[in-house]
Each structure stands twice: as C-alpha cells, then as structure tokens.
Amino acid sequence: MSVEVGTRTAGGIGQRAIRPDGVAKVRGEFAFAGDLWAEGMLWGQALRSPHPSARIRGIDVGPALLITGVHAVLTADDVPVNRYGLEHRDQAVLAGDVVRYAGEPVAIVAADHPDTARRACAAIVVDYEVLAPLVDPGLSQSVERPIHPDGNVFRDLVIRRGNPDSRGPVVVEGDYEIGMQDQAFMGPEAGLASPAADGGVDLVVSTQWLHNDRDQVADCLGLAPELVRLTLGGVGGAFGAREDVSLHIHACLLAVRTGRPVKIVYSRTESFLGHVHRHPARIWMRHTARPNGEIVSVESRILLDGGAYRSSSYHVTANAACFAAGPYRVPNALVHAIAVRTNNPPCGAMRGFGVVQSCFAHEAQMDLLASACGLDPVEVRLRNALAPGDELLTGQRIEGALPVAEVIRACAALPLPAPAVDDVLARPGGAGRTAGARDVRRGVGFAVGFKNLMYAEGYMDGSVARCRIDGGVVTIACAAAEVGQGFVTLVQQIARTVLDVDDVIVAPADTDMGSAGSTSASRQTMMSGGAVEKVCRAARAELERRAGGDEVDIAALTAREPVDVTEEYHHRLTHPLDADGQGDAHVSFACAAHRAVVDVDPELGLVRVVHLATSQDVGRVLNPLQVTGQIEGGIAQGVGLAVMEELIVEGGQVRNASFTDYLIPTALDAPTVDAVLIEEPEPGAPFGAKGVGEPPTISSTPAIVAAIRDATDAACTRVPVRPRDLVP
Amino acid sequence: MTEMYVLRVNGDEHAVADAWLGESLLYVLRERLGFPAAKAGCEQGECGSCSVFVDTTLVCACLVLAAAAADTEITTLEGLQPSARGAVTDVQRAFVETGAVQCGFCTPGLVMAVHALLETDPEPTDLAVREAISGNLCRCTGYGRILEAVEVAVAARRGAAR
Amino acid sequence: MAVIVPESLESALAALTAYPDAAVLAGGTDLMVEVNDGRRPLTRVVAVGRVPELTGIRVDGATVVIGAATTFAQLERDPVAELVPALAYAARTVGSPQIRNAATIGGNVATASPAGDALPVLVALGASVEIAGGNRRRLVPIADYFTGPKRSVLDAGELVVAVQVPVLRGAQDYLKVGVRNAMVIAVASLAIAVDLEARRVGIGLGSVGPTPLAAPEACSWVASRARWRSDGVEVADEDVVEFGERVAGAARPIDDHRGTARYRRHAVSVMARRALRRCTR
Structure with a gap:
C-alpha cells in the first residue's frame, strides 16, 4: 500500500497542524499534574538533608506526629525496598544511614494542608553526623574510600581511532569548563497517588517515561507491576529532568500508608533540588591539522561531575566521548571520558545529553584551528565536514542522511541582522540603562554540532501503539509522554494521513498499554511516530481487507465490528562499544549549524544575544510550526547556558535554587531566529523524519560564545560567560 | 486560621472559610475556589504563570495575600475568556x-x-x-x-x- | 481580626501598637515571598494599602512627597518621570510589570535591602523618609536611615508614610547591572543626580555594600573640579575617569552568588563614569 503523504488530508503530515490540546491550554483547562484534586486528599512533603555528606545517627519523627492534621511520617524503615534509580539502583528512596547530597530526601509527611506538611517536616529531628563532602570531581578517584559502595566512577571510557600518535603540523589546544545547567521547566514536579481497592496504587504524574517509573515504584513498594498503574498528568516541560523518578515513590508510599489520595507538588526550590541537572564538565582538547586546516588528530580528556547518584551518567559519558570531535572527519583520535561520583547534586539527562559539553569545547577548538590556519571559521568547518560514508570516532560508518556541509552553507548564507534599534531596551543591560550606543560592540560567531538520535549501545528499544476504529471514530493510544513537544499533534497528523480521515482522538497515556519508551534522546518522532504509523497502516490493511476491493468506507466497515490493532516498532539493532570505544553504537544522527550575532558591552561584560541564524538537518518536516518551536525553544536554552544559566554549587550546597537567582532568558533576552530546514529523508524513519529537539541546544551555545569572543577578544573558555569573564 | 472572608472573582462572590492566614490568592483560587488557570510556577513573582487582574491591574496572584483581597475585583483567565466551551479570545x-x-x-x-x-x-x-x-x-x-x-x-x- | 485593613493612618498605627507581632502588608512582593517559602509564619496582618495618608504624590515647593503605597508602575510615569527621572528609570528596572504593579516605594524603603532599586536614587538625591509610629512622627534623612543589610531605624510599630524627594534642576540617571536584560536583582547599581543650584553631585550605590551607599568624598571632589554654569556643568575627561575610581572606592562589595567584589567595584567605576558623562558635557 502506498500512501501519498502531506497532500490530501488537512492537518496531515507536513502541514501546519495545530495541537489537539491547544485550546484547552490557552483556556487554562488543560489538567497539569499539579492541578489534580481528589476527595479526602492529603498533601505530601519531603524533608531533605541540609548537608551534602552526613551520617544519620537517628531520626525522631515524634514531634511531627503530634501536629494536628499530620497523617503519616515515613522514614527509610517504612520503605519496603529502599533502592531505586533510572538505569542502576544506587539511590535510597529515603536516606537511611547516610546522605550524599544536600537535598536528599530523608523523611516524608502526609498532612491535611501544605503548610501543615511543611511545619511537620520542620518538626522532625534528624541527628546528623556531618562529614566533609567530596565536592571536587578531580579528587573522586583518589579519595581513600569511595562515598558509595558502588564506587566513585560511573564510567571510564576510552575511544581510540587510527593512530593517536599521528600529529599534524598545526596544533591547537585548550581547557574548557561547562557549568551546571538546569532544565528549569515551568511546571514543577507534581503527582497524585491514590490507594486502590486491590491493594495497589494509582499514580497520575508528570513524567517522561511512565513504564520505567512504574517498574521502580512497584519494586520499591514491593508490589507486582500490574498493581501499580501510572497515568500521565499534564507535563509542564521536561527537557530531561523528568526521566528520573522524583516524588513518585514518596506519593505512593504515603497513599498506601494513609489509605487516602496524596498529592505532592514541588515548590520551585524543591524542584531545583529534586531533579538531576546537566553535568558540569572540564574538558581538555588538542587538535592537530595540516596547514590547509584538515584535521589529523583529536585528543581529549573529559571529566563529568555526576554528583551523588548515577542516574544516566553512564550514557552521558558515552555521548560526550562519541561526539567529542564534532561533525568532522577525524582519522586519529584518543578520547578519554570519565564520569565520577561526588557529594554534589546528582546530574543526568538534559537536552543535548553529554554532547552540549563536548560541542562547546570542539567548536572553540575549530575556531582556534581556523585562526591558526588563517581560514574563515566557516571554511575550516566545511573542509572537515562529515558526510554519509565517513566514519565516526567510534569507527561507525554513517549510513543515513547527515548533510553537514549543507547545513553549514545554508546557515552561513542567511542574511545578517540589521543594526540594533536606537533604544536602550535593545542594548545589553536593557532597562538597566548601562550602555549607550557607543559602549556596544557587535560580534559574530559560528558553530556546528551533531548528535545521535535514539538510545544507543545495543539498547533494545521499542514503542507500542494501538489503533481502534469504532463506527468510523479513530482512537490512537500510545504511552509516549507528551511533555509539550507536540507528539500528540504528530499522532493525529500520521493517522489522518495514513487512514485518510479528519478526526483522530488521542487517548490518554498510561501503563495499561505497552511501553513507548522515554520522551528523550530525540526519539519519539521516530520510535512512537513509527509505532503510530505502523499501527495505522495495519488498521488500513484491515479496512481494505474488509472492503474487499470496494472503496473504503471507514464508518460502515467498523459499524458492527471495530478494528482494533496493536503494533510495536523497533529501530535496527545497535551494538556496545568495545574496549577501544569502537562499534556501531548509534542508530541515527542529526546536525545543525548556528551563526550568532551578539551585542556586547565589553567594559561591563554584559551581552545581548541579538540574532541566531540556523540551519538544521530535520530529515523531513512533519509540522513546520512545531519544528520552528523546537528550534526557537532549543536556542533559548542555548542562550541561557551561554550567558546566564548556572546552578552555583559551593561546598555541595546549591546557592541559587530559585527563579530569583537561577536566571533563564526572558522575552528581552531571546534572540530573533531565522531558520533554514534541510530535508534529506532519513532511510527507515517514518516519513523520513528525524527528531529535532536537541540540535538547537547543542551548537547555539558555542556560536554565541564565539560571537562574544569576536566582539571582545576575551578567551571565554567557560560557560556561562559571566560579566567578570569579559572585563579587564 | 482566618475568619470567613469573601472574594469577588470574575463577578461572583465566593466565601472562603477555614483558610490559613498565609494563603496566597493563587492558592485560594486554585485549591479552594476551583480556578486552576493561574499556575504555581515559582511562588516568588518571578515567572508570571499566576498572572491575574486585581481590580484592573495585572499582578502575580502568588504575591497577593488572599485574605487581604476581600474588597477587590479579581479577574482570572476563566473570567477573561468567553464562557462557552472551547471558545477563545x-x-x-x-x-x-x-x-x-x-x-x-x-x-x-x-x-x-x-x-x-x-x-x-x-x-x-x-x-x-x-x-x-x-x-x-x-x-x-x-x-x-x-x-x-x-x-x-x-x-x-x-x-x-x- | 487576622487581617486588619485600616482606613486611616491613626488606625493603622493603633493596630500596630495593639498587635506588635503583626506583619505590615503593602504590595506583598517581599512579604509573600517569605510567607510562601514558609519562612514567615503570619499571625496577624495590617494591610496598609488603603490608608489615605500613604497614597498619592504631591509637590510641596521644591520637594515631591511620594506616598509609601505608591507603586513602581506609578513611579515610572508622570509626575515622577518628569520631576525625578532617576526614580522613574529605577522603577522600570524593578522585577516584572506584574511586580511593578504591586510593589511600593514604601515597601522598598521598609525592607531596606541593599539591592532595593529605589534606594540608590533616594541616597543620590538626599531624600528623607517620613516615619510614623504611636504618637511619634519623624523625618529621617536617608543618610541616617539604613543600619545594616535589611535593617533600618524603622522600629516595630512604625510605618513608612512617605518619602520626601527634592526636585532638583540638573540631569540625573540610574544604571543597574544584572546578567539578564529584564527582571533581575542588581549585581551593582548607581544613581546620580546633579543639582545645578547647590552645585552638587549626588551618588547612590546599590548592591555593593551592606546598605545602599553614598560616595560623599567623590561627589564633593568632582563638584570642586567641575565648571558650573547656570544651565549645565562641565567635567574634564580625566576627572570623569578619576571620579569613577573615587566612587568605586566608596563601594564595600562582597563576593556572592550574583557576582564578585572585584567585578562589582569595577562595574561601579564604569557606571560612575558613564553616568557623569551623561549628566555633564
């Protein structure tokens, strides 16, 4: 069966289809997890350790239990199986004898009012023996005793390619540092757990991966998985921070203990303390090249601070290493990446997943190389650009689409923006009136990045979707978490196109059906989009079988007996990396180029990011509105990392866990974006489309920093670039 | 605890009983009166997700003490938009x-x-x-x-x- | 009554006398942050927003008297924008539009944060704070008002009624450094006011010391170096640079998560130079 896509059906593939939840969201009627309410509901609250490292000598919950309105106070002793973790269970649901980061949950309370719960937490007496925290990742491997029985190294990965001792005559080298960025989604963690009559528990929660959460909750509560049912509550953004369990197990424990529904909503401060962050990194890199700019070798050492628990550190390390040299042909390489445990806040998934850190370093290196060879920054990148048929650092041959040179050329060809308007609001510092027109210098910078799409290293990934057509009404169910990215729109577009219908109902996502995997790694467009396409094609085949060669009248064909089919989609197999970091570990790749224009007030070190031109490899545009939204939103997060966003951790304590001091870009900080989309269909992907969420966040940051260097001559080897880094 | 007080929201009067003194207008709108459109994003006035009109002024509901808003006209998104299902401004x-x-x-x-x-x-x-x-x-x-x-x-x- | 909404200054003060533990509520933008965070348990609140003596802006000779309940949104507009432009500029940098619609100048003065945006302007202009409490009324020069970080001479049971701001002939400005182009707490800020009649220059500094600071030595030095005319003032280029250094010398900054002492001092010198250039020729 062939389906002509993007032409026949309004709201089909390729069109500016609008979100099915759009009207509910603009009307404030869309139910976010924090909006939930149940009769007899209690409020849950966690007590968190104020110390980054301590032994717990005792906990006295007595004073909390005396407070009127308190229904339960639980500690480690009340957790049936007190271990959880996204990939490896190295974390306690409630700390028993030791705390390893400031913010680790120690006790949980259920009470009749959030203020009661808060006062009860304050009344719990924890006797800590405070220990000196291990906060320097550089010392993690050399301390006498690891701070966790599983050791202090999450992963130690070496990639050797070609002859790492080969050297070109041109050598450029640098040390780079990336600060701890936070996902800072707008809707804090929230969930409502309700005890069920069968002894199980129902949890509505904002998450990225229902089934992984379900398994962790069930294990910790000592329940069979089928007794724990999760439903996706409305998610107020995610960006990686909702891959790990947050309040899930706490809410379920309290609901089971009290026999009442328990709602937990994090405050903004608790949100900052209660989810993982982007790994801070220290990177050394040395490139050697021929005088014409052709890269001969790349060497790098990458140190990632994983914080107290593993989360996804293992795979972040792989990504940082595999893509350490960027989308360039590198015949010889030696990359050593290591992620270690410290008493700093745990780090894990965030948009760009390990590649953001590497890209900042390799793009700074490419500019040094351009300068050393007397080449234009665009030219040096074009000369080394990877293309299909080339090999990665891991020896993997690129088989799908990867139009690196095309994105570079398209981005560089975009017109530069006009000079800034003569208004103080348009200058660095804005309404602060710090800069006059003559205090400002303009700079331009260029950067390119690429990243893998989907999970890697042999992970058996899949997604399940179900299509039910009853009396002509099409309902698609898939447990993929809609976190704002617009997967629900895509479901409708695919179903409309394949089934040739106008109306498609998207069922709520829950664990009653098979897993769709995580909304991460730019994977849902391919994985769950693939599952939806596959199930719709199966339904279409069934309709055609029923029609027996006549025209397909969906309503009539499903009037008596509904079509109800379920399909699972898998991508091709990948393989683990070997001892030299070689192997076909990745499914697919996407690249993007960014050119940033900034206005800098060099004397005060203030920056305004004016304009981002970008070209992105998207495979195929499934929805131009949503692709643009991902690009603009991803760039804004790149702006944040470039010039303002950093969780400041001193002695293991987060100093700025609030929106007053963790600054994310406002509308006056966000640049204007011009984007060119490069459509080279990805073989094997549904409709040829690639995931588009991550590339905008990866190379926007180094492009902005390059532009700042251009305007100031400052070295800017660290992000975020702080005012003090630019002033004399 | 506060004495019972009355808030005028979207033209209607709502009695608020058994409330805590420190409750913000945002909390009372969302948790007591059933107006969930305003969101709690930071409770510090930094995110604007809880914007409502008090009288005719746009403010962050998280920074309004509900019990002190008794003599004002409060307009939330629910009151600004057409009431018909699915209708939009x-x-x-x-x-x-x-x-x-x-x-x-x-x-x-x-x-x-x-x-x-x-x-x-x-x-x-x-x-x-x-x-x-x-x-x-x-x-x-x-x-x-x-x-x-x-x-x-x-x-x-x-x-x-x- | 847990929430007292007095209709006169007298009844507001009576309430504060009767309930010394009561919290004073004006715009709520400082108080409610603490309440929401569980740092400020409330037993009683005196909401002063409707006290008539605290509202309104009136010109009294060469002074503009700004009621404590005046919001920053009101300060951004006339008559303040015309009479005290530096205060209007400072007002525009306070938080977000929503915050400026609620936050009041009286609250800014009462909270007495070293980062309070209006405060350097009041220092530069030599404003005074009208305070009332019990049977006592007093007018405190801004130079005597602050006693430490978020501390002032304001006693329990007292209210800020108004600020009295001199209306000066001469240029003025307000500059504020933050790492975001909007909605940011000052890393360092500076207000300047030129008084052509008295032939004085006033400076106020924010976020570079335990309290908002003045720079009297630098100001009298530059006034003595300047060439004063009836319609303006001239300062030589090299004196502008030295003025920047001297103002920076008055700063007493610390390192914190928003910036380093070294950067803050540098920023003050740059802002002082730019401010003086803008206000002179």
Whole structure:
C-alpha cells in the first residue's frame, strides 16, 4: 500500500497542524499534574538533608506526629525496598544511614494542608553526623574510600581511532569548563497517588517515561507491576529532568500508608533540588591539522561531575566521548571520558545529553584551528565536514542522511541582522540603562554540532501503539509522554494521513498499554511516530481487507465490528562499544549549524544575544510550526547556558535554587531566529523524519560564545560567560 | 486560621472559610475556589504563570495575600475568556494558531499579560511587547511564536477596526 | 481580626501598637515571598494599602512627597518621570510589570535591602523618609536611615508614610547591572543626580555594600573640579575617569552568588563614569 503523504488530508503530515490540546491550554483547562484534586486528599512533603555528606545517627519523627492534621511520617524503615534509580539502583528512596547530597530526601509527611506538611517536616529531628563532602570531581578517584559502595566512577571510557600518535603540523589546544545547567521547566514536579481497592496504587504524574517509573515504584513498594498503574498528568516541560523518578515513590508510599489520595507538588526550590541537572564538565582538547586546516588528530580528556547518584551518567559519558570531535572527519583520535561520583547534586539527562559539553569545547577548538590556519571559521568547518560514508570516532560508518556541509552553507548564507534599534531596551543591560550606543560592540560567531538520535549501545528499544476504529471514530493510544513537544499533534497528523480521515482522538497515556519508551534522546518522532504509523497502516490493511476491493468506507466497515490493532516498532539493532570505544553504537544522527550575532558591552561584560541564524538537518518536516518551536525553544536554552544559566554549587550546597537567582532568558533576552530546514529523508524513519529537539541546544551555545569572543577578544573558555569573564 | 472572608472573582462572590492566614490568592483560587488557570510556577513573582487582574491591574496572584483581597475585583483567565466551551479570545486564538503553545504551563499567564498590554497599547513595537511579557517566563518556545502570536492578534484587531 | 485593613493612618498605627507581632502588608512582593517559602509564619496582618495618608504624590515647593503605597508602575510615569527621572528609570528596572504593579516605594524603603532599586536614587538625591509610629512622627534623612543589610531605624510599630524627594534642576540617571536584560536583582547599581543650584553631585550605590551607599568624598571632589554654569556643568575627561575610581572606592562589595567584589567595584567605576558623562558635557 502506498500512501501519498502531506497532500490530501488537512492537518496531515507536513502541514501546519495545530495541537489537539491547544485550546484547552490557552483556556487554562488543560489538567497539569499539579492541578489534580481528589476527595479526602492529603498533601505530601519531603524533608531533605541540609548537608551534602552526613551520617544519620537517628531520626525522631515524634514531634511531627503530634501536629494536628499530620497523617503519616515515613522514614527509610517504612520503605519496603529502599533502592531505586533510572538505569542502576544506587539511590535510597529515603536516606537511611547516610546522605550524599544536600537535598536528599530523608523523611516524608502526609498532612491535611501544605503548610501543615511543611511545619511537620520542620518538626522532625534528624541527628546528623556531618562529614566533609567530596565536592571536587578531580579528587573522586583518589579519595581513600569511595562515598558509595558502588564506587566513585560511573564510567571510564576510552575511544581510540587510527593512530593517536599521528600529529599534524598545526596544533591547537585548550581547557574548557561547562557549568551546571538546569532544565528549569515551568511546571514543577507534581503527582497524585491514590490507594486502590486491590491493594495497589494509582499514580497520575508528570513524567517522561511512565513504564520505567512504574517498574521502580512497584519494586520499591514491593508490589507486582500490574498493581501499580501510572497515568500521565499534564507535563509542564521536561527537557530531561523528568526521566528520573522524583516524588513518585514518596506519593505512593504515603497513599498506601494513609489509605487516602496524596498529592505532592514541588515548590520551585524543591524542584531545583529534586531533579538531576546537566553535568558540569572540564574538558581538555588538542587538535592537530595540516596547514590547509584538515584535521589529523583529536585528543581529549573529559571529566563529568555526576554528583551523588548515577542516574544516566553512564550514557552521558558515552555521548560526550562519541561526539567529542564534532561533525568532522577525524582519522586519529584518543578520547578519554570519565564520569565520577561526588557529594554534589546528582546530574543526568538534559537536552543535548553529554554532547552540549563536548560541542562547546570542539567548536572553540575549530575556531582556534581556523585562526591558526588563517581560514574563515566557516571554511575550516566545511573542509572537515562529515558526510554519509565517513566514519565516526567510534569507527561507525554513517549510513543515513547527515548533510553537514549543507547545513553549514545554508546557515552561513542567511542574511545578517540589521543594526540594533536606537533604544536602550535593545542594548545589553536593557532597562538597566548601562550602555549607550557607543559602549556596544557587535560580534559574530559560528558553530556546528551533531548528535545521535535514539538510545544507543545495543539498547533494545521499542514503542507500542494501538489503533481502534469504532463506527468510523479513530482512537490512537500510545504511552509516549507528551511533555509539550507536540507528539500528540504528530499522532493525529500520521493517522489522518495514513487512514485518510479528519478526526483522530488521542487517548490518554498510561501503563495499561505497552511501553513507548522515554520522551528523550530525540526519539519519539521516530520510535512512537513509527509505532503510530505502523499501527495505522495495519488498521488500513484491515479496512481494505474488509472492503474487499470496494472503496473504503471507514464508518460502515467498523459499524458492527471495530478494528482494533496493536503494533510495536523497533529501530535496527545497535551494538556496545568495545574496549577501544569502537562499534556501531548509534542508530541515527542529526546536525545543525548556528551563526550568532551578539551585542556586547565589553567594559561591563554584559551581552545581548541579538540574532541566531540556523540551519538544521530535520530529515523531513512533519509540522513546520512545531519544528520552528523546537528550534526557537532549543536556542533559548542555548542562550541561557551561554550567558546566564548556572546552578552555583559551593561546598555541595546549591546557592541559587530559585527563579530569583537561577536566571533563564526572558522575552528581552531571546534572540530573533531565522531558520533554514534541510530535508534529506532519513532511510527507515517514518516519513523520513528525524527528531529535532536537541540540535538547537547543542551548537547555539558555542556560536554565541564565539560571537562574544569576536566582539571582545576575551578567551571565554567557560560557560556561562559571566560579566567578570569579559572585563579587564 | 482566618475568619470567613469573601472574594469577588470574575463577578461572583465566593466565601472562603477555614483558610490559613498565609494563603496566597493563587492558592485560594486554585485549591479552594476551583480556578486552576493561574499556575504555581515559582511562588516568588518571578515567572508570571499566576498572572491575574486585581481590580484592573495585572499582578502575580502568588504575591497577593488572599485574605487581604476581600474588597477587590479579581479577574482570572476563566473570567477573561468567553464562557462557552472551547471558545477563545483573539489572543488565545492567535496563540493556538501560531504555535505559541507547547507545554502550556506559562500560557494562561501570557494570555493575561498580552491582553493587559493590548488594552493600553494596541499597536506595540517589538520591544514593547518583549518588555510587557518579560515577567512571564516560558521555557519551551524561546518566545518566537509568542511574539508572532501577538503580531497576529494585533493585526486582526487592526483589521477588525477598519 | 487576622487581617486588619485600616482606613486611616491613626488606625493603622493603633493596630500596630495593639498587635506588635503583626506583619505590615503593602504590595506583598517581599512579604509573600517569605510567607510562601514558609519562612514567615503570619499571625496577624495590617494591610496598609488603603490608608489615605500613604497614597498619592504631591509637590510641596521644591520637594515631591511620594506616598509609601505608591507603586513602581506609578513611579515610572508622570509626575515622577518628569520631576525625578532617576526614580522613574529605577522603577522600570524593578522585577516584572506584574511586580511593578504591586510593589511600593514604601515597601522598598521598609525592607531596606541593599539591592532595593529605589534606594540608590533616594541616597543620590538626599531624600528623607517620613516615619510614623504611636504618637511619634519623624523625618529621617536617608543618610541616617539604613543600619545594616535589611535593617533600618524603622522600629516595630512604625510605618513608612512617605518619602520626601527634592526636585532638583540638573540631569540625573540610574544604571543597574544584572546578567539578564529584564527582571533581575542588581549585581551593582548607581544613581546620580546633579543639582545645578547647590552645585552638587549626588551618588547612590546599590548592591555593593551592606546598605545602599553614598560616595560623599567623590561627589564633593568632582563638584570642586567641575565648571558650573547656570544651565549645565562641565567635567574634564580625566576627572570623569578619576571620579569613577573615587566612587568605586566608596563601594564595600562582597563576593556572592550574583557576582564578585572585584567585578562589582569595577562595574561601579564604569557606571560612575558613564553616568557623569551623561549628566555633564
């Protein structure tokens, strides 16, 4: 069966289809997890350790239990199986004898009012023996005793390619540092757990991966998985921070203990303390090249601070290493990446997943190389650009689409923006009136990045979707978490196109059906989009079988007996990396180029990011509105990392866990974006489309920093670039 | 605990009994009176997700002490928009159609802020729009589609006025 | 009554006398942050927003008297924008539009944060704070008002009624450094006011010391170096640079998560130079 896509059906593939939840969201009627309410509901609250490292000598919950309105106070002793973790269970649901980061949950309370719960937490007496925290990742491997029985190294990965001792005559080298960025989604963690009559528990929660959460909750509560049912509550953004369990197990424990529904909503401060962050990194890199700019070798050492628990550190390390040299042909390489445990806040998934850190370093290196060879920054990148048929650092041959040179050329060809308007609001510092027109210098910078799409290293990934057509009404169910990215729109577009219908109902996502995997790694467009396409094609085949060669009248064909089919989609197999970091570990790749224009007030070190031109490899545009939204939103997060966003951790304590001091870009900080989309269909992907969420966040940051260097001559080897880094 | 007090929300009076003194207007609207459109994003007045009108002034409901708002006219998004199911204002329509909505958590606050802006400045410049919504943080969109939505709404009003 | 909404200054003060533990509520933008965070348990609140003596802006000779309940949104506009432009500039940098619609100048003065945006302006202009409490009324020069970080001479049971701000002939400005282009707490801020009649220059500094600071030595030095005319003032280029250094010398900054002492001092010198250039020729 062939389906002509993007032409026949309004709201089909390729069109500016609008979100099915759009009207509910603009009307404030869309139910976010924090909006939930149940009769007899209690409020849950966690007590968190104020110390980054301590032994717990005792906990006295007595004073909390005396407070009127308190229904339960639980500690480690009340957790049936007190271990959880996204990939490896190295974390306690409630700390028993030791705390390893400031913010680790120690006790949980259920009470009749959030203020009661808060006062009860304050009344719990924890006797800590405070220990000196291990906060320097550089010392993690050399301390006498690891701070966790599983050791202090999450992963130690070496990639050797070609002859790492080969050297070109041109050598450029640098040390780079990336600060701890936070996902800072707008809707804090929230969930409502309700005890069920069968002894199980129902949890509505904002998450990225229902089934992984379900398994962790069930294990910790000592329940069979089928007794724990999760439903996706409305998610107020995610960006990686909702891959790990947050309040899930706490809410379920309290609901089971009290026999009442328990709602937990994090405050903004608790949100900052209660989810993982982007790994801070220290990177050394040395490139050697021929005088014409052709890269001969790349060497790098990458140190990632994983914080107290593993989360996804293992795979972040792989990504940082595999893509350490960027989308360039590198015949010889030696990359050593290591992620270690410290008493700093745990780090894990965030948009760009390990590649953001590497890209900042390799793009700074490419500019040094351009300068050393007397080449234009665009030219040096074009000369080394990877293309299909080339090999990665891991020896993997690129088989799908990867139009690196095309994105570079398209981005560089975009017109530069006009000079800034003569208004103080348009200058660095804005309404602060710090800069006059003559205090400002303009700079331009260029950067390119690429990243893998989907999970890697042999992970058996899949997604399940179900299509039910009853009396002509099409309902698609898939447990993929809609976190704002617009997967629900895509479901409708695919179903409309394949089934040739106008109306498609998207069922709520829950664990009653098979897993769709995580909304991460730019994977849902391919994985769950693939599952939806596959199930719709199966339904279409069934309709055609029923029609027996006549025209397909969906309503009539499903009037008596509904079509109800379920399909699972898998991508091709990948393989683990070997001892030299070689192997076909990745499914697919996407690249993007960014050119940033900034206005800098060099004397005060203030920056305004004016304009981002970008070209992105998207495979195929499934929805131009949503692709643009991902690009603009991803760039804004790149702006944040470039010039303002950093969780400041001193002695293991987060100093700025609030929106007053963790600054994310406002509308006056966000640049204007011009984007060119490069459509080279990805073989094997549904409709040829690639995931588009991550590339905008990866190379926007180094492009902005390059532009700042251009305007100031400052070295800017660290992000975020702080005012003090630019002033004399 | 406070004595019972009455809040006037979207033209209707609502009695609030057995409340804690420290409850913000945001908490009372959401948890006691069933107006969930205003969102709790930071409870520090930094994100704007809880924007409501008190009398005719746009404020963060999280920083209004509910018990002290008894003699005011409070308008939430529920009161600003048409009551018919699925009906939208021109600004809301523009948000949906331009892709200004992603996760949607900031959206109610932004819709309120844009309505407030267009009341006083029907033809705002780009910088004026940016300044007017600078207190409404959005983490998904990078603001590009939101700025576009405002342009679309402004153009539609201009067209309607002709 | 847990929430007292007095209709006169007298009844507000009576309430504060009767309930010394009561929290004073004006715009709520400082108080409610603490309440929401659980740092400030409330037993009683005196909401002063409707006290008529605290509202309104009136010109009294060469002084503009700004009621404590005046919001920053009101300060951004006339008559303040015309009479005390530096205060209007400072007002525009406070938080977000929503915050400026609620936050009041009285609250800014009462909270007495070293980062309070209005405060350097009041220092530069030599404003005074009208305070009332019990049977006592007093007018405190801003130079005597602050006693430490978020501390002032304001006693329990007292209210800020108004600020009295001199209306000066001469240029003025307000500059504020933050790492975001909107909605940011000052890393360092500076207000300047030129008084052509008295031939004085006033400076106020924010976020570079335990309290808002003045720079009297630098100001009298530059006034003595300047060439004063009836319609303006001239300062030589090299004196502008030295003025920047001297003002920076008055700063007493610390390192914190928003910036380093070294950067803050540098920023003060740059802002002082730029501010003086803008206000002179």
